[in-house]
Amino acid sequence: MPDPHPILGPIISGVVVGAVLGVGGFFLGKATAPDVPPMAAISPEMASITAGENIQFSAAGSSSTASTGINEFRWKIGGHPATESSVGYCDSEANAQIADCRFNLPGTYSVSVDVTDETGLTATAVAPITVTLENGFVGVVLFAGRDPAATDQAYRVILAAIDWQDIQRTVSRPIVIFDPDKKAPVYAASIPFVEGAIDYLDNDLFAGAKVMIPPFDPSVREVVVNALRDLGSSVQIVPLGEMELNIQNGLAGSGFLTFDSPEDYILSIRN
Numbered sequence: 361m362p363d364p365h366p367i368l369g370p371i372i373s374g375v376v377v378g379a380v381l382g383v384g385g386f387f388l389g390k391a392t393a394p395d396v397p398p399m400a401a402i403s404p405e406m407a408s409i410t411a412g413e414n415i416q417f418s419a420a421g422s423s424s425t426a427s428t429g430i431n432e433f434r435w436k437i438g439g440h441p442a443t444e445s446s447v448g449y450c451d452s453e454a455n456a457q458i459a460d461c462r463f464n465l466p467g468t469y470s471v472s473v474d475v476t477d478e479t480g481l482t483a484t485a486v487a488p489i490t491v492t493l494e495n496g497f498v499g500v501v502l503f504a505g506r507d508p509a510a511t512d513q514a515y516r517v518i519l520a521a522i523d524w525q526d527i528q529r530t531v532s533r534p535i536v537i538f539d540p541d542k543k544a545p546v547y548a549a550s551i552p553f554v555e556g557a558i559d560y561l562d563n564d565l566f567a568g569a570k571v572m573i574p575p576f577d578p579s580v581r582e583v584v585v586n587a588l589r590d591l592g593s594s595v596q597i598v599p600l601g602e603m604e605l606n607i608q609n610g611l612a613g614s615g616f617l618t619f620d621s622p623e624d625y626i627l628s629i630r631n
Contacts, residue, residue, distance in 0.1 A: 398424035400475045400485035408490040409463065412532025417450070417459045417471055417487065424477035432476040435459045438469050446550040448491075449529050464528050464549040466493040493534070495618075498574075498600070499545070499625035500537045502614045503565065504607050511629075512540035514565050514614075520557040521587045524548035530580045536622045538629055545622040567592035572607075572615035574600045 401421035409415050417435075424430045433456040435442040442450030448463035450471070461471060472486040502514040515538045528535055528548040535548035571593045573584050585595045593614075598606060603615040619625040 395479040395481055396425045397481040398422060398426070398430055398475050398477045398483045400473060400483035402471070402473050402485035402487045404487060406488050408492070410492050410494045411464060411466055411534055412462065412495075414460060414462050415489070417461060417473070418457060419459075419473040419475060419485065420457045422457075422473075422475045422483075422485070424475075426477040426479050428478045430475045430477050432474075433457055434474040434476075436472045436474070437461075439472070442471070446525070446547070448549075462529070463489070463491040464534050465547055466491050466534075495533055497619045497622060497625060498531070498533045498535045498616050499619050499622075499628070500535065500614075501607065501617050501629055503569070504613050504629075506613070510565055513562060515540050517558065517561050517563045517566065517591065519546075519551060520554065520561055521563075521591060522584060523553035524551040525553060527576075527580055527583065530577050533618075535616075536619075536625050538626065545626050563591050569593045569614060570596060570612040572596045572598040572603050572612045574598065574603075574616050 399422060401419060401423075403418045403421060407415055419433050422430055422433075433452065435450045435452050437445035437448050437450060442448075442452070442459060442461070447465045447467065447469055448461055450459040450461040452459045459471070459473070463469065468488060468490050470486050470488055472484055474482055474484050476482045500515075500518060502518060503511045506514075519537060519539065524535065524537065525548065531548075536545040537548060537551070538544075539546045566588070569592075571588050573581065573588075573595060575581070575597055576584065581597070588595050596612065598612075598615065600616060600618055603612075604617050606612050607615060607617075617628070619628065
């Protein structure tokens with residue numbers, strides 16, 4: 361029997377097919393929609409502190425649309441991992457969202473946090489920080505009055521004998537030490553420690569020498585004292601303000617003195 365509505369059938373079929381495809385396309389589009397990157401936030405957004413002062417940064421304001429939120433926080437100083445920077449140090453082990461930082465050297469730096477969610481997408485927030493110097497530098501002075509060749513060797517030995525980066529993380533004032541091979545003072549925070557390097561250096565000059573050190577934090581004092589005693593030196597704990605007079609009076613030839621700048625330090629040890 362002929363279809364009384366020969367045109368209506370194809371129209372209905374087209375509508376049904378179109379509706380099915382439309383719904384399917386809608387759900388397919390929802391399923392394949394691109395993931396949204398997380399939002400990174402850092403607080404404070406900028407800061408100004410003095411060298412040796414502690415400051416806390418937070419990334420708690422960061423967010424993500426992923427079901428599990430943000431699952432990784434990576435803190436950096438100047439683009440480098442915050443535990444490996446030569447200008448400062450940030451500890452975030454207790455709470456990954458929080459970084460407890462301290463900067464050893466004056467200057468302007470950046471603290472940043474990379475946040476990553478379960479989709480693997482990452483966002484970064486950056487905060488500039490200005491570090492000023494109030495109390496000057498502490499310079500290591502070795503064998504005052506001895507000939508330059510002997511003192512140069514002494515500085516090579518002391519640079520290799522102690523993990524100065526670890527020391528600087530605890531000492532608030534920046535420490536500078538003369539590097540005879542660079543013929544310039546270097547910051548303790550920038551000196552990499554090489555295990556066993558001291559074994560290849562002649563350290564006889566330290567045998568029987570008197571070295572003054574300030575009343576550092578007990579953990580730092582123990583490291584420095586042990587290193588000097590291993591070199592054969594005797595160690596005296598002396599307030600920073602008294603060391604220069606002791607050296608002038610010949611009570612000791614080596615110690616830690618305060619200086620306004622690294623330039624003042626280098627002039628002092630060369631005169």
